[in-house]
Amino acid sequence: EGSVDLVLTDVVMPGLSGPELAERLAVDYPDTPVLFMSGYIDNEPIDDELSKEPGALLRK
Known part of the structure; x- marks a missing residue:
């Protein structure tokens, strides 16, 4: 019915x-931007996984 402007998702679920x-x-939805968030500030495996993904990371 409506379009999705942005997906905001946690990294670890x-x-x-x-x-x-x-x-x-x-x-x-190839044109829908994805914004990741994570409370794992200095978690190297998460940073490595996200470096392969387009999108930004918000630290919570």
């Missing part, structure tokens, strides 16, 4: 990570 969600969304 049960069952599906934020980057995995972004990958799935990109199939049907």
